[in-house]
Amino acid sequence: MPNNDRYAYAVGRIRAMETRLLDRGKIDRMVEAKSAEEALNVLGESEYGEYLADLGSVHQFEKMLDAELRRIYVELRKFSPEPGLINLFAKKFDYHNLKVLIKANKLAEKRDELLVSEVGNIPIAEMIRAVSDDDYRNLPSLMRQAAEKLSELLRLEPDPQLVGLLLDRAMYEELEDEVDAQKSPFLKGYFTSLVDLLNIKTYLRVRRANRPKEFLLKALLPNGNVNMNKLVQLVEPLEVLVDRLMFSAYAHVVEEGVQTYQKTDTLTRYEKLADDHLIKYAKQAKYVTFGPEPIIGYLLAKENEIKMIRIIMVGKINQLPTEEIKERLRDVYV
Amino acid sequence: MSMYKVAVVGDKNSILGFKALGVATYPVTGGDEAARALGEIMRERVAVVCITEAVAEQIQPQLKELNKRLLPAVVLIPNNQGSLGLGMMQIKKNAEKAIGADILFGKEGS
Numbered sequence: 001m002p003n004n005d006r007y008a009y010a011v012g013r014i015r016a017m018e019t020r021l022l023d024r025g026k027i028d029r030m031v032e033a034k035s036a037e038e039a040l041n042v043l044g045e046s047e048y049g050e051y052l053a054d055l056g057s058v059h060q061f062e063k064m065l066d067a068e069l070r071r072i073y074v075e076l077r078k079f080s081p082e083p084g085l086i087n088l089f090a091k092k093f094d095y096h097n098l099k100v101l102i103k104a105n106k107l108a109e110k111r112d113e114l115l116v117s118e119v120g121n122i123p124i125a126e127m128i129r130a131v132s133d134d135d136y137r138n139l140p141s142l143m144r145q146a147a148e149k150l151s152e153l154l155r156l157e158p159d160p161q162l163v164g165l166l167l168d169r170a171m172y173e174e175l176e177d178e179v180d181a182q183k184s185p186f187l188k189g190y191f192t193s194l195v196d197l198l199n200i201k202t203y204l205r206v207r208r209a210n211r212p213k214e215f216l217l218k219a220l221l222p223n224g225n226v227n228m229n230k231l232v233q234l235v236e237p238l239e240v241l242v243d244r245l246m247f248s249a250y251a252h253v254v255e256e257g258v259q260t261y262q263k264t265d266t267l268t269r270y271e272k273l274a275d276d277h278l279i280k281y282a283k284q285a286k287y288v289t290f291g292p293e294p295i296i297g298y299l300l301a302k303e304n305e306i307k308m309i310r311i312i313m314v315g316k317i318n319q320l321p322t323e324e325i326k327e328r329l330r331d332v333y334v
Numbered sequence: 335m336s337m338y339k340v341a342v343v344g345d346k347n348s349i350l351g352f353k354a355l356g357v358a359t360y361p362v363t364g365g366d367e368a369a370r371a372l373g374e375i376m377r378e379r380v381a382v383v384c385i386t387e388a389v390a391e392q393i394q395p396q397l398k399e400l401n402k403r404l405l406p407a408v409v410l411i412p413n414n415q416g417s418l419g420l421g422m423m424q425i426k427k428n429a430e431k432a433i434g435a436d437i438l439f440g441k442e443g444s
Contacts, residue, residue, distance in 0.1 A: 059346075059363040318347050318414055 004290040006081045013079055014294045018286075020047050021298075021334045022305050030309070031325050036061075036316035043309070061313045065306050066116070072302050073119045076295065085187075085292055088178045089299055093120035094127070095171045098139075098147065099163050101131040106158060142177075146170035165218055176223045186293045190281055190300075193249070195224035197274040200254060201267060203228045203241070226250075238262060253277050268328060275330045279304055283333060301333030308332075341375050341406070343368055344386030348413040352384075365392030372396055380406045386413040387420040 026042055033039035036058040043064075044052055051064040076086050093116045104111040117124050122139065130136050136147040150166045153159075172195060179191045199220050206216045213234055220228055226248065232241045238258055245254045257270030278300070285297025308330055315325035342352045346361035353359045358380070360371035368389045375383055383406045390397060390410050400408055410421035430436050 057363060314347060317345075 004292075007290045007292065007295075010079050010081055011288075011290060011294045014298045017075075018294075018298060018301070018334065021301055022046055022308075022332070023334050024332050027308060027312070027329065027332060030312045031315075031322055031329065033316065036313060039312055039316045048309075058313070058317060061309070065310060069116075069303075069306060070118050072299070076299060080295055082182070082292060084178060085182060085295060086299070087121050088175065088182070089296075090120050091171060091175060091178075094122045094143070095167050096120075097122075097124060097127050098131070098143065099167055101127060102147070102150065102154075102163055103160060105131050106154060106160075140174065142170045142174045143167075169221065172221045172223045182292065184292050184296075186285065186288075186291075187296060190278065190296070191223070192225050193278060193281060195221050196226045197250060197253065197277065199224050199226060199228045200241075200245075200250065201270060201274070203232070204258070204261060204267060204270070207234055207238075250277065272328060272330060275304065275307075279331050279333055297333065304330055304333060336379060338379050338381035338405075340382045340384070341378075341380045342384045342411075343371050343375070344384075344389050344411070344413055348386050357384075362389060365389075368393045369396050372400065375406065376400070382407050382409060384409045384411045386411055387418040388413050388415070390420060391418070 022043075026046065030039040030042045033042060040052065040055075040058050040061060043049060048064055048068060051067055055061065055064060073086065073090060077083060080086050097115050097120060100111060100114045104114075115124055126138060130139060130147070134151055136144040136151075139147060146166050146169070150162060153162055153166075175191065179187050202219050202221075203216065206219055213229075216234065217229060226245070231244050238261075242255055242258050245251055248254075253270070253273040253276075257267075257273045260269035261267055282297045282300045285293035288294055311328050311330075312325055315328070339358050341358045341360060342349045343360045343362060345363065349359050349361060358375075358378075360368075360375070362368040362371050368385075372383075372393065383400075385393075385397070385408060387410050390408075397408060400406070408424075410424050412418070412421065426436060
């Protein structure tokens with residue numbers, strides 16, 4: 001058992017912060033609101049309240065979510081005894097920024113508004129310099145290798161799909177290394193589920209797009225537990241997939257998710273169920289007294305909360321029926 | 335070689351899909367922004383501009399002005415909440431202007 005006493009202070013802070021997460025009641029009130037403005041006003045008495053005054057209109061709600069995300073990462077970095085833990089979760093923003101910059105560079109456009117600043121580990125300015133000079137030496141090694149290879153491939157064939165394929169693979173490889181370094185079975189379990197659920201989705205999408213097996217092999221991530229390539233062939237009916245995963249932890253996600261997908265031809269339900277599965281897993285962290293789990297749990301809860309507010313606001317702005325918004329909503333952590 | 339472009343103006347969620355087709359998208363949230371976007375479009379080499387009906391309703395005077403010019407051609411499209419029928423009305427008017435009769439709905443000389 002590693003010495004987890006050093007988490008005592010951090011967990012204390014987290015427990016206090018957890019009480020300010022949006023509960024089901026507030027989320028429901030947002031969903032039931034008659035307009036986007038009304039939904040936003042529900043947030044007035046929450047942590048988001050301080051941003052509301054600065055928003056010119058409801059259409060700018062993304063600004064509020066960006067600011068909150070930044071605040072959470074800054075805050076957690078301040079007191080997490082293990083900075084690597086937060087850096088690990090921030091890595092997706094580094095990769096996001098790199099993707100945006102490489103694509104914008106290829107299009108000779110400037111799309112800086114799509115960058116996520118001050119959340120990732122690598123300063124934006126450094127990233128911009130790397131891409132515009134085509135010199136990735138200052139980036140972490142796996143990211144650097146992927147970026148260099150990508151730069152070469154894009155010169156031969158400017159296929160935007162390559163950007164996602166190569167960089168996602170590098171990111172999950174980097175993540176796996178860092179997850180292992182944290183020596184937390186809880187974190188490892190989360191990461192494995194995340195990759196597995198992603199791979200199942202990739203399998204469904206590749207199938208839907210009628211792409212060959214070679215493409216599936218390129219798109220699947222090697223870092224999970226379920227080997228989708230061995231598990232089920234692209235030519236086999238989807239029922240085989242459901243059957244083979246019947247006794248796995250993902251049985252309920254796959255069963256209902258795939259059934260709904262066959263009926264509606266969309267992965268919306270699958271995505272919701274997959275997120276719920278991950279949040280349910282994260283909830284175990286609530287019963288841990290000392291350790292990294294509560295920090296991880298809180299971070300995931302907050303990212304889930306931000307995603308839900310986005311779903312509600314986009315739904316309200318586009319006047320989606322309340323029922324349809326509800327179907328898309330995730331479970332809450334609290 | 336400079337080709338003429340196609341532009342789309344409308345609320346973000348209605349028009350974002352056009353981006354994947356290589357169309358220049360101008361997401362707007364109200365009449366003022368739409369008028370500004372239209373000004374920008376007129377300075378570019380744009381041949382066709384699609385505008386969602388909901389937005390078009392808010393910038394009628396500017397659209398009237400635009401209809402007098404050769405380019406760009408204005409096409410009204412429904413947004414993600416359905417059609418207001420303005421686009422069809424516009425097509426009817428244009429057909430009448432071009433051939434002098436409403437051949438689309440069969441009411442001659444109306």
